[in-house]
Amino acid sequence: MSLPSAEEQLSFLDHVQRLFEEGEFVATYKFALLLAITELAVERGTDSSDALELPLDAIADKFLELYWPQVMPYKGGVESGILVQSTGKQAAVVTLLQGIRNKFGTLPKARASKDWRSAVGRTVSLLQVMPLWRLQILRRQKVEFLYEAGPNASIRLLPGVMYNLRRFSGLLQQLVRAAWAGHIRENPKNTPIIGEASDLEQVLFGSDRSSLLAARPVLREIQSDTCFYCQGALRNTGEVDHFIPWARYPRDLGQNFVLAHKSCNGDKRDLLAAVPHLANWRDRNVKNSAVLKNELGDHFVCDETTMLRVAQWSYSQAYATGAQSWFAPKQVIPLTPEFRDILS
Numbered sequence: 522m523s524l525p526s527a528e529e530q531l532s533f534l535d536h537v538q539r540l541f542e543e544g545e546f547v548a549t550y551k552f553a554l555l556l557a558i559t560e561l562a563v564e565r566g567t568d569s570s571d572a573l574e575l576p577l578d579a580i581a582d583k584f585l586e587l588y589w590p591q592v593m594p595y596k597g598g599v600e601s602g603i604l605v606q607s608t609g610k611q612a613a614v615v616t617l618l619q620g621i622r623n624k625f626g627t628l629p630k631a632r633a634s635k636d637w638r639s640a641v642g643r644t645v646s647l648l649q650v651m652p653l654w655r656l657q658i659l660r661r662q663k664v665e666f667l668y669e670a671g672p673n674a675s676i677r678l679l680p681g682v683m684y685n686l687r688r689f690s691g692l693l694q695q696l697v698r699a700a701w702a703g704h705i706r707e708n709p710k711n712t713p714i715i716g717e718a719s720d721l722e723q724v725l726f727g728s729d730r731s732s733l734l735a736a737r738p739v740l741r742e743i744q745s746d747t748c749f750y751c752q753g754a755l756r757n758t759g760e761v762d763h764f765i766p767w768a769r770y771p772r773d774l775g776q777n778f779v780l781a782h783k784s785c786n787g788d789k790r791d792l793l794a795a796v797p798h799l800a801n802w803r804d805r806n807v808k809n810s811a812v813l814k815n816e817l818g819d820h821f822v823c824d825e826t827t828m829l830r831v832a833q834w835s836y837s838q839a840y841a842t843g844a845q846s847w848f849a850p851k852q853v854i855p856l857t858p859e860f861r862d863i864l865s
């Protein structure tokens with residue numbers, strides 16, 4: 522299996538850099554589009570140089586999910602309001618989502634509705650009119666380095682692109698989020714809403730800590746009120762931890778939550794958990810598959826297949842770069858290849 526050469530990878534990063542320097546960003550759509558294809562490459566791709574076909578409705582679905590946290594009123598300055606995502610009038614996707622969010626409240630409920638399906642359809646049209654064919658225009662020149670039009674309402678990531686998006690997902694996430702937040706902050710219409718607030722990026726892209734609380738009772742029950750990592754008693758305390766760290770995969774999937782001591786969770790931070798924990802987590806998800814889906818499904822998207830693929834991706838990426846894994850507070854050990862069997 523031939524992978525993109527170091528030179529090809531560098532050229533990809535060069536192009537991404539050019540995109541931020543030379544691309545025009547009237548609205549935040551292009552940022553959402555970049556994040557959407559990156560996440561889809563992670564969720565649906567493999568570590569090979571192959572091209573990858575992405576249906577436009579899958580991109581639209583992801584696109585809506587990315588805006589979901591951003592259609593809530595925000596108050597950092599003197600006024601409360603919905604942040605404006607365009608230098609012109611408010612981005613259509615925001616207006617579209619606002620209605621759905623008010624009606625359904627939580628993302629999984631919204632996603633299961635007819636309204637969501639119709640919003641996906643409208644977003645596909647919106648993508649086709651604008652960001653899809655403008656993202657790759659640098660200084661008025663078309664530079665097709667990410668994708669080309671595919672058959673039947675799809676795009677085709679060019680050979681090597683899927684690999685690079687998976688490999689550099691963390692970097693891309695950080696770049697895009699910073700640029701997206703910057704765009705919103707620089708929009709004068711948002712000045713009274715944002716004021717001097719410094720938590721803007723957290724609000725736009727962070728995990729919603731308060732909604733995580735909804736996962737605690739069921740996790741406590743499954744884990745018999747003990748810490749997922751050290752098995753010590755929790756006595757009704759404990760924090761909901763993203764087993765695959767949020768920094769690597771910023772999306773709340775129900776199967777990704779475990780309950781842990783604040784001290785264990787805090788020490789683990791953005792590291793992947795060591796292989797013995799991975800085995801327990803996989804086991805937990807298999808054994809409690811129905812409970813997790815039934816009890817968490819109203820609050821979080823629960824998707825076992827995607828969760829497994831994301832775990833495979835994050836562990837193989839970490840292993841390929843010789844990363845360390847977290848075993849216990851102040852105990853970090855090299856990641857060993859047994860993760861492959863556990864996640865097969």
Ligand SMILES: [Zn+2]
Pocket residue numbers: 748749750751752753781782785
């Ligand atoms: Zn613990």
